[in-house]
Amino acid sequence: MKAYKKGRIVENIEISKNIYKMVIDVNLSAAPGQFFMFRTKSFRNEPILSRPFGVCDESCGSLTLLYQVVGEGTDIMASLTPEHEVQLLGPLGNGFNLENSTNRKIAVVAGGIGIAPLLSLVKKLESKVDFYAGFTEDPYFIDEFRPHVDKITCASFKKDGIFVTELFDPNDYDLIYACGPNGMLKSIHEKNTSAELQISMEAHMACGIGACLGCTVESSDGEFLRVCKDGPVFNSKEVFS
Numbered sequence: 001m002k003a004y005k006k007g008r009i010v011e012n013i014e015i016s017k018n019i020y021k022m023v024i025d026v027n028l029s030a031a032p033g034q035f036f037m038f039r040t041k042s043f044r045n046e047p048i049l050s051r052p053f054g055v056c057d058e059s060c061g062s063l064t065l066l067y068q069v070v071g072e073g074t075d076i077m078a079s080l081t082p083e084h085e086v087q088l089l090g091p092l093g094n095g096f097n098l099e100n101s102t103n104r105k106i107a108v109v110a111g112g113i114g115i116a117p118l119l120s121l122v123k124k125l126e127s128k129v130d131f132y133a134g135f136t137e138d139p140y141f142i143d144e145f146r147p148h149v150d151k152i153t154c155a156s157f158k159k160d161g162i163f164v165t166e167l168f169d170p171n172d173y174d175l176i177y178a179c180g181p182n183g184m185l186k187s188i189h190e191k192n193t194s195a196e197l198q199i200s201m202e203a204h205m206a207c208g209i210g211a212c213l214g215c216t217v218e219s220s221d222g223e224f225l226r227v228c229k230d231g232p233v234f235n236s237k238e239v240f241s
């Protein structure tokens with residue numbers, strides 16, 4: 001049985017409007033696509049409910065998370081300062097499968113805050129990688145990817161009026177890794193006839209360990225899949241028909 005492990009915030013900064021980067025001093029590591037349940041207490045000692053975050057980056061003894069302020073809990077997270085104590089459970093879930101990624105033409109696709117777990121992925125890939133990213137407003141965090149990919153194409157819906165799914169043809173690739181809103185993942189799946197498509201799904205999670213069934217999605221053959229335990233990474237054919 002895994003237990004929460006304590007860590008301390010090293011840095012917690014806003015990198016774009018309502019998008020924060022938090023670096024945590026903690027001796028944990030994860031495969032690309034795995035996630036941690038994060039909890040802490042506010043400065044007034046109120047508990048912040050556990051919530052899942054994919055690992056954006058890791059280096060010796062520290063983990064980097066990227067998060068969007070979307071409500072009260074993440075608003076409190078944004079107010080935390082260095083040295084504040086946090087707790088992490090994990091790594092949880094499966095990660096992206098990198099086994100057959102050598103010598104394949106690869107696209108990595110991010111939608112909004114779905115960019116977060118993809119940095120640790122591109123750092124591990126050894127083939128040529130084209131990176132596509134779509135944002136509702138201004139792009140963020142793109143420069144972190146430049147040293148690790150061959151080509152970057154990004155779009156802001158507000159400025160360019162197009163979605164990331166309009167930036168490329170999935171059939172030009174052998175293997176696609178994608179993370180973003182479920183509508184974006186489904187759209188790539190529907191256009192794709194030939195590439196292996198691995199998708200990291202978003203879901204509300206309460207326990208993160210397969211116990212509460214709060215994160216289930218229906219599979220393409222009518223079964224129920226727990227995003228936290230059976231995923232969060234799936235072959236798109238498992239989820240979409």
Ligand code: FES
Pocket residue numbers: 204205206207208209210211212213214215216226227228229
């Ligand atoms: Fe509880 Fe997935 S979050 S089963």
